[in-house]
Amino acid sequence: MNSNVRRYPGFGLFSLIFFLYLYLPIAVVVFYSFNANRIVSNWGGFSLHWYTTALSNAALVGAVKTSLFVATIATVLSTIVALMAALVLVRGRNVRFRRVSETIVNLPLLLPEIVVAVAVLILFSEMGLTNGLLKLTIAHTTFCIPFAFLPIRARLQGMDADLEEAARDLYASSWVAFRRVTLPLILPGVFAGAMLAFVISMDDFITSNLLNSGGATTLPVYIFSLIKQGVSPQLNAISTLIMIVSVVLATVAFLLQRRQ
Amino acid sequence: MNQRLRLPSWNVLGLLPAQLIMLLTLIIPVGIIILVSFSTRGPYGGFDYVFTTAPYKQILFNEGWSGELEFNPQYLIVVARTVILSLATTIICLALSFPVAYFISLQKTSAKMLLIYLVTLPFWVSMIVRVYSWIIILGNDGVIAKALRALGITNNIGSLLFTDTAMLIGLVYSYIPLMILPVFASIEKLDPALVEASHDLYGSRLTTLRRVILPLCRPGMVAGAILVFVPCLGAVLEPVLLGGGKTMMMGNLIQLQFGAARNWPLGAAISIVLMCAVMIFLLWRGIHAMRKEGRENGA
Numbered sequence: 001m002n003s004n005v006r007r008y009p010g011f012g013l014f015s016l017i018f019f020l021y022l023y024l025p026i027a028v029v030v031f032y033s034f035n036a037n038r039i040v041s042n043w044g045g046f047s048l049h050w051y052t053t054a055l056s057n058a059a060l061v062g063a064v065k066t067s068l069f070v071a072t073i074a075t076v077l078s079t080i081v082a083l084m085a086a087l088v089l090v091r092g093r094n095v096r097f098r099r100v101s102e103t104i105v106n107l108p109l110l111l112p113e114i115v116v117a118v119a120v121l122i123l124f125s126e127m128g129l130t131n132g133l134l135k136l137t138i139a140h141t142t143f144c145i146p147f148a149f150l151p152i153r154a155r156l157q158g159m160d161a162d163l164e165e166a167a168r169d170l171y172a173s174s175w176v177a178f179r180r181v182t183l184p185l186i187l188p189g190v191f192a193g194a195m196l197a198f199v200i201s202m203d204d205f206i207t208s209n210l211l212n213s214g215g216a217t218t219l220p221v222y223i224f225s226l227i228k229q230g231v232s233p234q235l236n237a238i239s240t241l242i243m244i245v246s247v248v249l250a251t252v253a254f255l256l257q258r259r260q
Numbered sequence: 261m262n263q264r265l266r267l268p269s270w271n272v273l274g275l276l277p278a279q280l281i282m283l284l285t286l287i288i289p290v291g292i293i294i295l296v297s298f299s300t301r302g303p304y305g306g307f308d309y310v311f312t313t314a315p316y317k318q319i320l321f322n323e324g325w326s327g328e329l330e331f332n333p334q335y336l337i338v339v340a341r342t343v344i345l346s347l348a349t350t351i352i353c354l355a356l357s358f359p360v361a362y363f364i365s366l367q368k369t370s371a372k373m374l375l376i377y378l379v380t381l382p383f384w385v386s387m388i389v390r391v392y393s394w395i396i397i398l399g400n401d402g403v404i405a406k407a408l409r410a411l412g413i414t415n416n417i418g419s420l421l422f423t424d425t426a427m428l429i430g431l432v433y434s435y436i437p438l439m440i441l442p443v444f445a446s447i448e449k450l451d452p453a454l455v456e457a458s459h460d461l462y463g464s465r466l467t468t469l470r471r472v473i474l475p476l477c478r479p480g481m482v483a484g485a486i487l488v489f490v491p492c493l494g495a496v497l498e499p500v501l502l503g504g505g506k507t508m509m510m511g512n513l514i515q516l517q518f519g520a521a522r523n524w525p526l527g528a529a530i531s532i533v534l535m536c537a538v539m540i541f542l543l544w545r546g547i548h549a550m551r552k553e554g555r556e557n558g559a
Contacts, residue, residue, distance in 0.1 A: 005459040006366060006452060008359070008469070015363040018356060022382055025393035025433070028403055032396065041401050081277045088274035095271050105278045107286055112494025112538055114511045118531045119289035121518060122296060125306070142285040145278060174270075203386050206496045206511075210518060220388045227392055227501060231399065239389040250384035254377050 026243065033236035040231045050237035060238060063222035070133065070218065071201035074140035075148075079194040081141075082148035087178075090156040091164070106150075108143040116143055117207040124211070132216030136208060140201045147200045148193035155189025188256065195253055199246075290535070297528035305522035315529035335513070339533065342510040345424065346492035349431040353439040353488050354481060356432070361444035362473075376444065383437045391497050394430050395421060398502070422504030430498040435491060439484035446480025447473075486545060490538055510534050 033051070037044025054060060085105050088095060095101070108116055120139040129135055163185065167177040183190075205220040212221055219242070226235050300310040317323075319339075322332040364375045382390060397403045398420040405420070420426055450473065458468040496511035503509065508516070510530060517527025 005465075005468075006455050008362065008465060011359045011363040014359045018360045019378060021433075022378070022436075025390065025397060026382065026385065028396055029389065029393045039401075040396060041399075041403070041406060081281065084274040085278040088271050092271045092274070095275075101275055101279065104282050104287075107282050110538070110542065111286070111290075112490065112511070112534055114494045114496055114514050115290070115293070115531050115535045116286065118514060118518060118527065119286055119293055122292050122524075122528070123285065123289040126292065138285060142281055145281065149278075199384060203388075205388055206494075206515075209496075210515060220386065223386075223388050223392070227388075227395070231395055235392070236396075239386070239392060242389055243385050246384045246386060247381065250377075250381055254380075 029236050030240050030243070033233060033240040035233050035236075038233065040233055040236065050233040051241070053234050054237045054241065057234070059217075060219075060222060063217050063219045066133070066136075066216050067202055067219040070136045070140050070216075071198050073137050074144050074201045075194050075198040077137075077141045078144035078197050079148045079152075079190065082145050082193060082197075083152055083190060085145075086149055086152040086156055087182075090153055091161065091182075106146045109146045113143070113206045114210075117210040120207065121210050132211070135211050136216055136218065139207050139211060140204065143204070143207065144197035144201055148197040151192040151196060152186060152189045155186045155192075159185050191256070192253065195249070199249065293528045293531055296525055297532050299525050299528075301523055301525050305524065307524045307528075312525075315525040318526050319529060319533065335530070338508050338510060338513050341424070341507070342493060342534075343537070345428055345431060345509065346489050346495075348428055349435065349492050350439075350485050350489045352428070352432050353436045354443075354485065356436060357439040357443045357484065358474075358477070358481075361440050361447050364444055365447040365450075376441075379437050379440050379444075387434060388497060388501075390434060391430050391501050394426065394433065394502055398426050398429070421502065422507065424503070424507055426502040427498050427507065427509070430502040431492055431495060434495075434498060435488045438487040438491075442480040442483040442487065443477060444480070446477045446483075450476050482545070486542070489541065493538055493541075494534060 032040050034046050034048070035043055036047035036049060082105070085101075089098060089102055089105070103110070117139070120135070120142070124135050124138075159182070164177055164182055167181045168174070172180065203220060204218070205224065208218040209221050209224065217225075223235070223238065226232065226238075295309065296307050297315050298311055298313065299307040300312050300314070302308050314323075317329065319335045320331065320333075321329040323329060360379075364372055364379075367375060395402070399405070400419055400421065402420070454472055454476070455468055458472045463471065494511050495509055496515055499507070499509040499512045500515075503512075510533075514527050514530050514534070517523045517530065521527075
């Protein structure tokens with residue numbers, strides 16, 4: 001009876017409408033991707049035609065490859081760098097300028113992304129750097145660092161420091177203590193951070209679009225160019241494929257987190 | 261004891277890569293942006309390092325042929341639209357988030373997990389795909405236009421796309437998960453006994469909501485507001501795809517200067533204005549939080 005006091009009438013219905021609002025746009029895209037008609041909003045019967053055209057589209061496959069290449073390297077680099085920084089900032093003793101250092105690591109989160117994009121654009125143009133893939137990889141590594149850093153830091157803060165000290169008391173070197181005790185314990189955080197960095201890199205539009213001159217087109221930038229040409233059923237099929245991959249990734253991350 | 265001598269070097273080495281990357285790819289380049297914003301536009305795009313304040317003047321004025329300055333609010337309107345749309349997005353997200361987060365917090369653990377998963381799921385789905393979906397819905401021949409026609413309400417609703425409203429819908433849709441999560445976290449921390457106590461003291465549901473629940477959820481709401489407001493100020497995709505070329509926000513105005521308009525100094529100047537706006541907002545929140553902390557410690 002007491003829990004009744006906490007309920008507010010209408011919140012349930014409101015939430016239902018909210019979830020419809022959240023998923024209706026996605027459902028619309030998926031629905032129209034099966035449309036046989038060339039004109040998106042005129043239903044012409046069920047067809048998988050646009051999926052076969054999408055999968056045999058060389059420009060799309062190229063963009064996916066570019067995105068995967070950049071995201072993989074940026075994820076590995078940013079996760080290693082973020083892990084090192086998190087170990088020092090959470091575990092290190094007598095760290096000077098701890099607060100300032102942490103702010104610097106998180107800097108890409110404090111600046112609007114378009115400003116970060118303009119910063120690297122001007123930097124690369126002053127350096128005379130023209131390799132598109134290299135430019136993208138450097139920029140993505142930079143803005144992925146805080147996304148890898150925050151979950152690792154959270155996991156480290158939640159971990160008992162005594163375990164590490166116990167290992168040290170048992171004459172483990174600091175490297176052995178890290179590899180055998182600390183790393184296995186914070187691995188879920190490292191994994192979560194890497195996954196977040198990967199998704200952020202794959203999804204990035206603003207920076208990749210501004211740096212797009214070097215001939216390296218990422219998936220979101222390619223999709224953007226398709227949208228500019230107009231709404232098409234093939235675009236819906238591509239979007240649906242991307243959503244399937246995202247949902248699988250998100251579900252894996254969710255289930256892994258729940259097991260903890 | 262010799263450990264103490266070795267530790268600082270580890271501290272420095274561990275932090276060095278992250279600090280170096282930020283210094284070289286962000287801190288120094290932001291310094292260069294400031295330089296460019298005071299530079300002269302190059303004859304073929306780009307810029308020359310010749311000091312001028314013209315880019316900042318250009319934000320407010322048009323320069324006539326003989327050099328006289330004439331007030332022109334075209335860019336000021338963009339700045340105002342950016343701030344107003346970001347504020348409106350934050351307020352709408354707040355209003356929508358609270359009932360949903362509260363409803364989720366009342367569910368059993370398994371249902372709660374599922375609903376939170378459903379809230380975060382769209383966030384994993386590509387941003388550009390989510391914004392694109394609204395083009396299909398709001399377009400001239402889109403889902404809403406069709407539905408209204410089919411219901412016989414109206415034949416010509418005009419274009420819903422390429423308006424401020426379309427941008428607002430897109431912004432709310434993009435950023436609302438960032439609001440729900442912190443609001444939900446703060447509701448979860450709320451002690452149910454306080455709600456019951458308020459009820460026992462004859463507080464009506466509305467009074468309890470207004471005087472007990474909402475004040476205690478303030479920290480989560482403030483955190484959510486920052487998470488929504490800041491990226492909104494720099495939004496690019498929503499204004500480009502849903503606002504079209506005419507109704508711009510600062511994000512796509514900057515992008516335009518580095519792209520088709522080829523006016524890097526002006527783009528740099530607008531970037532600096534945007535960065536300052538975000539910094540002032542974050543500093544103001546930071547000072548506010550510190551003052552509050554001080555008050556609570558003093559009391």
